[in-house]
Amino acid sequence: MNIETKSDDRRTDRTTRAPGVALSAVRGLALTPISLVGSVLCFCLTLVSVALVPIGIGLVTTPWVLTGVRAFADWRRLLAAEWGGVRIQRAYRPLPANANPWARTFGMLSDPATWRDVLWLPVDMTAGTVTALLAFALPLYPLEGFGIAAGLWRVLPDGYWYGFVRVTDQTSAFYAAGLGAVLLLVALWLTPRTLHAHFRLTGAVLGSGQGQLAERVRVLTETRRDAVDTSAAELRRIERDLHDGAQARLVAMGMDLGTIEALLEKNPEKARELLAQARRSSADALTELRELVRGIHPPVLAERGLGDAVRALALRLPVAVEVEVDLPGRAEAPVESAGYFAVSEILTNAVKHSGADRIWIDMHHAEGHLRIAVTDNGKGGAVTGAGSGLAGVERRLGTFDGVLAVSSPAGGPTMVTMEIPCALS
DSSP states (O other): OOEEEEEOTTOOOTTTSOOOHHHHHHHHHHHHHIIIIIHHHHHHHHHHHHHTGGGTHHHHHHHHHHHHHHHHHHHHHHHHHHHHOOOOOOOOOOOOTTOOHHHHHHHHHTOHHHHHHHHHHHHIIIIIHHHHHHHHHHHHHHHHHHHHHTTGGGTSOTTEEETTEEEOSHHHHHHHHHHHHHHHHHHHHHHHHHHHHHHHHHHHHHTOSHHHHHHHHHHHHHHHHHHHHHHHHHHHHHHHHIIIIIHHHHHHHHHHHHHHHHHTTTOHHHHHHHHHHHHHHHHHHHHHHHHHHHHHSOHHHHHHOHHHHHHHHHHTSSSEEEEEEEOSSOOOHHHHHHHHHHHHHHHHHIIIIIOOSEEEEEEEEETTEEEEEEEEOSOOOOOOOTTSHHHHHHHHHHTTTOEEEEEOOTTOOEEEEEEEEOOOO
16 A cells, blocks of 8 residues: 655645635636526526425425525535635525425525525626626736737727727837736736635625524534434443453453363363463453554544544555645644544545545645545545435534535545634644
8 A cells, every 4th residue: 555645844724825816817717607607597597496386396396496506505615615715604404304395395495594595696696796707807907908018009999098098109008008017016916805805795695694693503502412422322332342342351261260270280281271262362352442442542643643643544544545734733632533533434435435546635724724635536426415424424523613525526536625623732
């Protein structure tokens, strides 16, 4: 197995720092059709589907349409975090399992988060499109001034206006280039901020309202309850493992020692055989206890921290793993434990189900969040539904107000991103 480990001592924020002008312009260009076409399509489909609810057709179509709207909003939340450093909380109410179309439709329509999504769509198709387009146009417009001075003025209509400069000859073309230089300086400062304003606008609408606070309280209450249930189940598992494993071996070893004591003078050969068996039983019991302790809290995690613990975990995998760690300190022990076991579960899923032959792990800390990304080149199709290992990971992270995002299209690759708010020592 091949493991490559990298560390960046510069400790820079690679995901939320302000992008350069060129990158902001490219992202603005990409966001313009996304905001316009995507939001218009989602908004129109939502209006039509909700309007058809009274005649029954909307009962079938509305859950599908609103699920698509939520997926579109979730994608924009991901772009806001990755491209703009703006984290927008997702706070949808859970729907009952196996709900009928009536319950699903009105359950989604009664969710305040649904109406925040619907309100955001027209805002995104108007102001969102304008801010994204400005991020692209601001650095592009000064280039026109330079092109005019380079000779483009000869093919332009007579009396062409560039800004407030009327271009008629080479001299006025140089004035246009001077104006372009000033505008370029302004664009260098304004373009990244315009793109950031686009994401702040998205966050202001999708994440606004007092209902979100109430929803966060409800989500946190559920995650705390899940944490208590998980802890109780873990205690029962430890008790069962001790009873069926180490305890049973120790009881058998005690019985062997009693027999040895009785045979020591009468049958020394048999006593020696039982002594060897007791020695093997003690070694097996010690191994089981060590495995049990490792499952509760790995020693390397307590001694060396999360980065080295994940590297040690990767060493035991049968696939090639690349681990990149940029942690300038250590988080609190419960946070490190949650991160470790979350990574362990994700790696186990990748090895068992994805068919991947290579995995990448990236861990770093930025703006008060521990961010862990696990990517594999497998077949994709991972979901966070009930019963999957990822649902357990989501509950574990929710105990610390952490979030889980999964991108796993059919055919792969799969990328699982986790964020836990914490401070490093």
